[in-house]
Amino acid sequence: MRQSGNLENIISELYGLYYQDVYRFLICFTGNQNDAEDLTQEVFMRVLKSYHNYHHQGSIKTWIISIAKYAAIDQLRKKKFSSIFKDTFFKGIPSNQKSPYETIELQEDIKLLYEAILKLKPNYRSVIILRAINEYTVKETAEILGCKESKVKVDFHRAINMLRKKLHIAPEEVFNNAN
Structure with missing residues (x-):
């Protein structure tokens, strides 16, 4: 700058x-x-x-x-946050390589994932958004959240496990970099 x-x-x-x-x-x-x-x-x-x-x-x-x-x-x-993502928001752009059924299924999985993220406590939600969605490093995430890198790692791991339990799927299927 x-x-x-x-x-x-x-x-x-x-x-x-x-x-x-x-x-x-x-x-x-x-x-x-x-x-x-x-x-x-x-x-x-x-x-x-x-x-x-x-x-x-x-x-x-x-x-x-x-x-x-x-x-x-x-x-x-x-x-006292209680809303969920709108049906039309965060829809993926359909790919020519996917059938309409696969596209709809993927969009539904993404919607369910975001709804599950909204149900996480704020600290876990922040870590998931920063690490998995926005792909910030552990160090950047720790700076943003004002905590130690070890806390980011622990919270991220716990949040991923909570999502796995809630969704009965592996978040890696939706997130590109869940580790």
């Missing part, structure tokens, strides 16, 4: 660089497009208000994603 003396320019640049990462995290965390859009805007307002507190100890990206995590948890507490 280029250095700029103007805070608005810095925030504008950060928004351009990290909007997609924040939005993707929040859409997975909340399961609601409108909530994710609103929370994404809130995250960057929080970044603007607290940028002076960022001391360049970790990457700016992980700092912003950790703000997103806290914004999502705050919303969860306020709304």
Whole structure:
């Protein structure tokens, strides 16, 4: 990121660089497009208000994603989160290599997986979203969540096991990198 003396320019640049990462995290965390859009805007307002507190100890990206995590948890507490992913959201793009039946079956499996993720406690949900869906490293995930790498590994393992039990399938079938 280029250095700029103007805070608005810095925030504008950060928004351009990290909007997609924040939005993707929040859409997975909340399961609601409108909530994710609103929370994404809130995250960057929080970044603007607290940028002076960022001391360049970790990457700016992980700092912003950790703000997103806290914004999502705050919303969860306020709304006592209970919604599930909409039927039409997160549908995979049909592939020419799959039959319509296989495509529908895959979409249904993905829907069930996301519904199961929403039922996980927030710490496990965050780890699954960051590690398995967004494919952050253990180190990046630990930075975002503000915990040790060992906790990320343990929580990820426990969350995967919970998903296996709830779904009676191996999450590796849906996640590309579940380890």
